[in-house]
Amino acid sequence: MTDTPGSPRPGDPTASTAPAGPPDVAGLQRRLAEFAAARNWQPYHTPKNLVAALSVEASELVEIFQWLTPEESARVMEDPDTAHRVGDEVADVLAYLLQLCEVLGIDPLAALNAKIDRNERRFPV
Amino acid sequence: MTDTPGSPRPGDPTASTAPAGPPDVAGLQRRLAEFAAARNWQPYHTPKNLVAALSVEASELVEIFQWLTPEESARVMEDPDTAHRVGDEVADVLAYLLQLCEVLGIDPLAALNAKIDRNERRFPV
Amino acid sequence: MTDTPGSPRPGDPTASTAPAGPPDVAGLQRRLAEFAAARNWQPYHTPKNLVAALSVEASELVEIFQWLTPEESARVMEDPDTAHRVGDEVADVLAYLLQLCEVLGIDPLAALNAKIDRNERRFPV
Amino acid sequence: MTDTPGSPRPGDPTASTAPAGPPDVAGLQRRLAEFAAARNWQPYHTPKNLVAALSVEASELVEIFQWLTPEESARVMEDPDTAHRVGDEVADVLAYLLQLCEVLGIDPLAALNAKIDRNERRFPV
Numbered sequence: 001m002t003d004t005p006g007s008p009r010p011g012d013p014t015a016s017t018a019p020a021g022p023p024d025v026a027g028l029q030r031r032l033a034e035f036a037a038a039r040n041w042q043p044y045h046t047p048k049n050l051v052a053a054l055s056v057e058a059s060e061l062v063e064i065f066q067w068l069t070p071e072e073s074a075r076v077m078e079d080p081d082t083a084h085r086v087g088d089e090v091a092d093v094l095a096y097l098l099q100l101c102e103v104l105g106i107d108p109l110a111a112l113n114a115k116i117d118r119n120e121r122r123f124p125v
Numbered sequence: 126m127t128d129t130p131g132s133p134r135p136g137d138p139t140a141s142t143a144p145a146g147p148p149d150v151a152g153l154q155r156r157l158a159e160f161a162a163a164r165n166w167q168p169y170h171t172p173k174n175l176v177a178a179l180s181v182e183a184s185e186l187v188e189i190f191q192w193l194t195p196e197e198s199a200r201v202m203e204d205p206d207t208a209h210r211v212g213d214e215v216a217d218v219l220a221y222l223l224q225l226c227e228v229l230g231i232d233p234l235a236a237l238n239a240k241i242d243r244n245e246r247r248f249p250v
Numbered sequence: 251m252t253d254t255p256g257s258p259r260p261g262d263p264t265a266s267t268a269p270a271g272p273p274d275v276a277g278l279q280r281r282l283a284e285f286a287a288a289r290n291w292q293p294y295h296t297p298k299n300l301v302a303a304l305s306v307e308a309s310e311l312v313e314i315f316q317w318l319t320p321e322e323s324a325r326v327m328e329d330p331d332t333a334h335r336v337g338d339e340v341a342d343v344l345a346y347l348l349q350l351c352e353v354l355g356i357d358p359l360a361a362l363n364a365k366i367d368r369n370e371r372r373f374p375v
Numbered sequence: 376m377t378d379t380p381g382s383p384r385p386g387d388p389t390a391s392t393a394p395a396g397p398p399d400v401a402g403l404q405r406r407l408a409e410f411a412a413a414r415n416w417q418p419y420h421t422p423k424n425l426v427a428a429l430s431v432e433a434s435e436l437v438e439i440f441q442w443l444t445p446e447e448s449a450r451v452m453e454d455p456d457t458a459h460r461v462g463d464e465v466a467d468v469l470a471y472l473l474q475l476c477e478v479l480g481i482d483p484l485a486a487l488n489a490k491i492d493r494n495e496r497r498f499p500v
Contacts, residue, residue: 023235051189052427090231091233111219232386253472273487284499311475314426350436
């Protein structure tokens with residue numbers, strides 16, 4: 001990045017990590033990588049640790065729903081506090097999934113697309 | 126979509142579910158929804174069941190890594206069979222996460238972007 | 251129980267739920283059942299909900315260890331606060347496991363004993 | 376098993392690991408420790424790995440129930456195959472929980488008893 005007048009200074013986190021426009025997977029992976037690097041968290045981000053963290057966040061989602069009936073679970077977004085909590089845990093699951101994919105060199109969207117292809121052959125209609 | 130001769134007919138599942146170009150989140154959610162609808166699986170897809178399935182798939186990822194040292198876990202993609210298994214489980218986690226978001230009306234990428242914003246305020250460098 | 255002066259009244263929870271002597275599995279299951287009944291929590295204790303709660307508690311154990319190295323994880327009881335937290339989560343996992351077994355009519359110790367028998371045949375030395 | 380006068384043959388696993396009488400927690404922990412030692416599995420049994428394995432087994436229980444209605448989940452023991460599978464997964468969860476407790480020096484029954492005491496104060500009737 002060239003440090004021209006008027007442009008963000010190098011190291012300015014808001015410049016490098018909050019791009020304009022709707023976020024995409026690659027952009028989010030970049031933000032997550034920069035976030036971890038700025039805090040020296042990469043040594044903790046072994047694949048083994050990231051899958052553990054992913055499963056812990058998935059369980060925090062389960063915890064919101066564990067005592068609800070199926071019907072109550074379908075109305076969970078009607079309460080603003082619970083809706084926020086669900087969105088927050090969804091974000092955490094996705095954060096660890098994208099960081100795992102980054103570390104392992106997996107393209108998550110391509111992996112899912114290929115999996116749906118396989119499932120269409122495996123469960124023909 | 127223009128229905129020119131030689132192009133897929135409207136309603137052709139391969140056309141609607143396997144679009145050309147790299148998959149994006151919305152397209153994958155559409156494929157997943159069509160896949161579930163074609164098999165009458167939607168009644169099973171309560172938010173409560175989807176979060177349970179998500180956590181089960183996350184644990185299947187953990188299972189691959191559970192006895193590995195941190196160093197072994199970093200080399201997990203060197204073995205083609207294990208690499209395939211990891212990609213497969215990543216796809217399963219993402220599949221349930223996207224289906225959950227679809228059912229609950231959550232935009233997963235926006236939720237994660239907002240969460241990184243909050244975390245940048247919460248953990249200042 | 252004879253209700254002599256000075257002895258606990260019938261229905262006194264401390265009398266019925268905190269027996270003298272070291273606890274055993276059956277006694278703990280009784281305490282857990284009385285605890286749930288006194289709070290009208292049994293309708294929530296479907297097998298499906300209990301296994302979800304069990305997995306959530308297991309993940310709370312994982313959360314304590316998720317960023318630790320193998321060596322750090324082996325020293326986790328040296329810090330009194332962490333030791334207490336680990337014991338607490340172990341108790342929660344066991345609580346839901348015993349309640350699940352109670353609801354389903356499974357003898358957990360006999361089930362494990364039989365499983366070890368099978369594993370000895372499956373993994374001969 | 377026919378036994379010759381005197382004692383079990385040296386190395387006879389059933390003699391050393393399958394004591395007469397109903398199993399208790401300490402006896403099961405002994406069997407599990409001998410089982411792991413005979414296969415040189417102790418190096419894998421760090422607390423971090425054991426909690427991961429515990430959570431994986433808990434999720435295998437969840438998997439059995441994930442698409443069931445609450446009512447179906449209550450009848451899960453009526454099918455012999457499913458009943459066996461549930462008992463098997465219960466045994467696996469308990470096996471890792473007991474091994475974790477052994478490695479960390481936690482008495483699981485005492486931990487649960489103390490936890491119920493705390494919960495009775497925390498959630499008074």
